[in-house]
Amino acid sequence: MNASAERLPVRQTASQLLLRLIYDRGPISRADLVRAAGLTAPTVSDAAASLMAEGLVVEVGLGPSTGGKRPTLLQVAPDARQLIGIDLAHGNFRGALMNLRGEVICREEILLEGHRGVEALALVYRLVDALAARAQRPLLGIGIGAPGLTEAARGVVNAAVNLGWNDLPLAELLHEHSGLPVFLSNDCHLAALAEHLYGAGKDSPAMVVINTGYGIGSGIVLGGQLLAGVPFGGGEIGHLVVAAGGELCSCGHRGCLESVVGLRALARRAQELGLDVPAQLEGLPALLAERQQQGDPATQQLVNETGRALGTAAASLVAVLGGCRIFIAGSLMALGDPLLAALRAELALHAFTPVVEISEVGFVQAGEDIVLRGAAVLVLSRVMRLL
């Protein structure tokens, strides 16, 4: 009888479980791991030894005594492995080398300069190559936040209009190019995962991140699970009509949320008000915030209308999901509290008061690398089952 073959799955599971416990609760003693995992002391000892042999776990000193001698504490070595996160939805292509905590070690950015289709794909390869070349540790894999409709399960970008990609099997192509495991999701879905794990969304039964920039979309986490849509489309509020009969959107409809509050729409509306618009539209919200603070009425109205359009979309989220926490991420965060005030006012007018009262609106706390950090969550959850 082959006892080792019998025991192998149990050992693997024990290691995975312990690694996750140490990741979540470390520094932690072996005795506390025995209690938390419900495993025997020898199993915990063996698994801890093998995790230390792999360099994933290190001893980091002594904990307080609980009667006998002080226990040695274990912690995940955050820099034992590295991974690559990519954000393709940010205007230019941005990427970062990150550690096991989703902390950025170094960055690369490649200017898109209007490239589309195969040329845009070649830029993704260049970005990944540049980051892989800088890795000092074994790479776990690549996580990608892609714009537009994505089918995460198949690793396919269904439709990213600005990049001219249709049904592009990006995960498979990038795996062939790099030899690494590749995982892909919508950028807004990754932002929601990041905020759920690293930001203010932890323990919320229903949490939404509305990611703003050139495109607008949202990611929804219900009971700890991403509402990705089957096969796609969960949280795709960018093309929900919020101003019937409004401006024509790239999707072919009029008055979509994106056609009011996307960066291009914001620039158009600012120009109509006679404001100077910077070449890099990402800088526009900060300029608007400055003018708003200076008391310029036209800018105040622009910010107000932007918040109200978001509030109309937020009403849909609240009406469908019930009480939830809604966080704004991305470029429009620069508009600050006046944006939130307008959003809250319109939400209160457009959805059922008792449900609005148990809902909440704010900005994300996961920071401006939120999509990259979400890409890290994706890799860590799939490869290491850490999350």
Added chain:
Amino acid sequence: MNASAERLPVRQTASQLLLRLIYDRGPISRADLVRAAGLTAPTVSDAAASLMAEGLVVEVGLGPSTGGKRPTLLQVAPDARQLIGIDLAHGNFRGALMNLRGEVICREEILLEGHRGVEALALVYRLVDALAARAQRPLLGIGIGAPGLTEAARGVVNAAVNLGWNDLPLAELLHEHSGLPVFLSNDCHLAALAEHLYGAGKDSPAMVVINTGYGIGSGIVLGGQLLAGVPFGGGEIGHLVVAAGGELCSCGHRGCLESVVGLRALARRAQELGLDVPAQLEGLPALLAERQQQGDPATQQLVNETGRALGTAAASLVAVLGGCRIFIAGSLMALGDPLLAALRAELALHAFTPVVEISEVGFVQAGEDIVLRGAAVLVLSRVMRLL
């Protein structure tokens, strides 16, 4: 050592698992149950014997031979137990005695006649007493579909404006009155559960039932689980604004879905067109359908606007949930295909085309007892773990 105490939970679990398998797949042989349950033949035999002793399962003849002698087939006895379903959201209070298949054995209806508060509660007691008196089998419990905001977990009606109920612990009160287990949920949530299990929604990863009548709301089932909202408010689209600046709604806002397509709003709009409105508003949609078929342009416009308002709300569902199947239930079903055509046209204009293309709109198949059948699902799932 007390072996029977040790084995009791396993026996209970085996019985429950088998009862569910026989419910779902019966008539079924013991051999097929062994395969399906992954239990040993003696365990299956013992559990089947105890289910038969309880009268829950009966032998119903012989199956085809698979080599040896023909196997005896087992089936759940649908009339072994009875339960009470109550629909408080239908204008008057309706209830039914039902069997284990959610089939109606007999009905009772009590006219509400404007009663509210404690008086309305007394009518619920009377309805339950009348049904309980007619039961010929042991009663499993009572399932209630309540209007307005409900907290199913606590059995509380948070706010039912038309009944003047606020934070009413209806499940607890009715349990004290009847001595039976009582489970409560929003009527639209029950309609969604019924359609998911008995209607067209089976196996849909994302399914919505929009229940129409005096009030408007929806129930959403994602991956087989009801999106109830925490603590409430899932699918509460009746007070989503679909016509900004429209008529004043009972909720205090203007242009809510309910203020356009609820039965009272429909009656108001019909009167404005000079149509005769029946005293029982439930009959209005059928009258409108008749006039629409006769080619009356004003009625056609009324039906069209009703469908379009539903389509605007459906766009919110699609934008939040991604591709989904949306079924209309309740009074407005009488408006037929012209309603669906208008709904689909507006949905197509208000949500992202690729997501609309993977979505679907239709009428429920679970029939007009859909809330009562949902109440049966609630009781069967909680008491018997059958669903």
